[in-house]
Amino acid sequence: MxxxxxxxxxxxxxxxxxxxxxxxxxxxxxxxxxxxxxxxxxxxxxxxxxxxxxxxxxYTNPVIKRGADPGVFRASDGKYYAYPTGGGGFRGNSSSDLVQWKDEGQVLKAADTFGDKNFWAPQVLEYKGKFYMFYSAGKGEGKLHINVAVADSPKGPFKDMLKEPLLNYEYSTIDPYVLIDDNGKIYMYYSNNLLPEGDKKVSSINVVELNEDMSSIKSGPITVAKPEQSWEMQSGNNRWNEGAFVLKHDGTYYLMFSANCYCNRNYSVGYATSKSPTGPFVKYKDNPIMSAEHTKVSGPGHHSIIPSPDGKEWWIMYHTHIDVKKGGGDRQLNIDRIGFRSDGSIYVNGPTITGQMRPSGTTxxxxxxxxxxxxxxxxxxxxxxxxxxxxxxxxxxxxxxxxxxxxxxxxxxxxxxxxxxxxxxxxxxxxxxxxxxxxxxxxxxxxxxxxxxxxxxxxxxxxxxxxxxxxxxxxxxxxxxxxxxxxxxxxxxxxxxxxxx
Missing domain, CATH: 2.60.120.260 (Galactose-binding domain-like)
Incomplete structure (x- = not known):
């Protein structure tokens, strides 16, 4: 310090x-x-x-010394499970307190999927006694597509439910996030990966409704967010809204996302709100809510939100660059508190790099x-x-x-x-x-x-x-x-x- x-x-x-x-x-x-x-x-x-x-x-960040794009959830066994972006598949991590994490080894192997490279940004959720992993991957020289795998345990082994991707579009799709709404409807948010728009390439966030089988589309897609605020325009002619996470609070849907290139220090987190899971969403006027405002931090973003062990706090797990000067793909995983102000806006107590009080329910x-x-x-x-x-x-x-x-x-x-x-x-x-x-x-x-x-x-x-x-x-x-x-x-x-x- x-x-x-x-x-x-x-x-x-x-x-x-x-x-x-x-x-x-x-x-x-x-x-x-x-x-x-x-x-x-x-x-x-x-x-x-x-x-x-x-x-x-x-505790002091990072809590996992290497990883990116964490998909994190709390399972019915009471433990937290985190799945970062992988290479030839995905590894899992487990924790009882969000601070100390155990490597659970390979939970999805490329051999059990349609893909063979670029396994990115998985999300796992528990639904009707099964564990579903939504992720994107590529095959050969082809584009990245989103598919779904299933397992009987959050530790795997996960295996694809479909022989072909769930989203098998002619363009790349990445960063899936699935929300099971209070009425039982299931929505999957994702980003297309840099589609041409004039002289620029743009990644927008879209949503489809899934059927209860978790492996087929009921309706959509609908575009719900695209780069439009000034803070999202810091990566030249390539512009991103990606890494969607949807949190429902007091009847409002908070679509949280990351913008700018993951490789740069100005990768940051913002959000938009709506009264419907399919929009229209209005972006918060004071975005971003988490960014690198200090020379010792770079590229905070692509996150998950989870409750503390006693359910009294909200926590964000996100990645930052290991080398703050170099940036790039070498990243680490951090946790910090988030909360809601009385006006309904979200605050983030991060990114931090010094000692903070541990999550409530662990002290x-x-x-x-x-x-x-x-x-x-x-x-x-x-x-x-x-x-x-x-x-x-x-x-x-x-x-x-x-x-x-x-x-x-x-x-x-x-x-x-x-x-x-x-x-x-x-x-x-x-x-x-x-x-x-x-x-x-x-x-x-x-x-x-x-x-x-x-x-x-x-x-x-x-x-x-x-x-x-x-x-x-x-x-x-x-x-x-x-x-x-x-x-x-x-x-x-x-x-x-x-x-x-």
Whole structure:
């Protein structure tokens, strides 16, 4: 990691020892409450690298060191299965927590399919006791086509249901995604692969309805998305909408997709919405929602969405380039949180490359308790809200900084406080800066309700990185985060995560 030039390389982890909480609450200074005398932690502040973060609480990307275009789902056995793009077939991976993955070996062999090369972007789903794999492949010098294979287990062996491809068009088709709607109807979304349009070649996303046999088409195709927004035009005369994934939330269909060439750093994720699975879809005005905004990340895209083990969070698995300068086809698989704002728009807490809290349901008794706290602040600039501090969204993109908390005409001394009705045991605190570089921080401090102060907390600059403070299972009723030094004339924070019980 690289701190700003005035800082040394490391993630901030401050260890507190030998300080006993008195249970006294230190209320917001704006309310005139008298604060008890400040106490310094008896142990000196210590810095630790991400590799030293407790593995039962934190993870760091990538979670699979080589792979691309992951098709991921959670099977009825409770495990997650991920299938990346292959060579002569596909390999599978399994996990119980989305963080640690086991290679399950070859799950589909080329000999059991119509194709012999370019096995791309599989999706597997469970339906009526069987497991269906939709994928694209080529044969000889021919084009890529989508077919479907079936197995009795998510570990395979999968074998083609048809001797000829399911989509046997005269042009190439790639990136299938199958949605089983609430009414039982089955839709398959896919992309054609660079069809000529004037002086350009364009990949558009289409949808067909499948029959219940999962191996024949009932109706379609209908085009539902094609490159039309400015962020999708960064690959010259070749333009893509591909890697479709459809998520239904509160009666709205979210068609998520990737645009630009997978080989370049500007490969990114956006989405469109509709009240019907076949459209018309309207693209989100602030696309893309995940992109490479930092020199240490390249090409985030082609993803799947899955729930956390306890079903309380949504997660995105996606690929990035292993070599951020070279780009190309060597990619790795990452996970990060996503969520829905109150206005229905999607946010993505990624791409990240530093320690983040593990998925909910995988950390035992520990969870993020920030949402249980009352938030108070020293001030709030008009157009912003303190509710942003525990809404789940971390700051990664300047274009979304309206979802941060920003102090009103304050820099040093601005503060935000989380207060619980009763004492809580806290393991760690993660403090995230504002998404905007116009509000960059240098140092801050934490004040606990017993008056303990943890000073000189430094803020890392990697995308989505948090300053992490280890409270070593302290009992607290309130935690106040105070800005000590700011690098700009305005300040704020995007999120405070509190790992406690």
């Amino acid at each position: 690289k701190w700003r030039t005035q800082h040394i390389a490391a993630m901030v982890v401050l260890l507190l020892a030998g300080c006993t909480s008195t249970g006294q609450t230190n209320g917001p200074s704006s309310q005139g409450a008298a604060a008890p005398p400040a106490q310094q932690a008896s142990a000196p502040a210590q810095l630790k690298s991400p590799s030293e973060l407790p593995k039962n609480l934190f 035992g008794k520990w969870k993020n308790i920030a949402g249980d706290a009352k938030v108070s602040v020293s001030s709030t600039k008009q157009g912003f809200t303190e509710k942003a501090l525990n809404d789940g969204e971390i700051g990664l993109y300047r274009r979304f900084d309206k979802y941060d908390w920003v102090a009103n005409n304050e820099t040093a001394g601005a503060w935000a406080q989380l207060t619980w009705p009763t004492q809580r045991v806290v393991k760690s605190v993660l403090i995230y800066e504002s998404a905007s570089g116009l509000r960059a921080l240098q140092t801050g401090k934490i004040i606990l309700d017993d008056g303990t102060e943890i000073k000189d907390i430094e803020f890392p600059t990697e995308p989505g990185a948090a300053a992490i403070v280890n409270l070593a299972e302290r009992k607290v009723k309130s935690i106040k985060v105070v800005i000590e030094k700011a690098l700009t004339n305005e300040t704020g924070l995007s999120e405070i995560v509190v790992i406690g019980e």
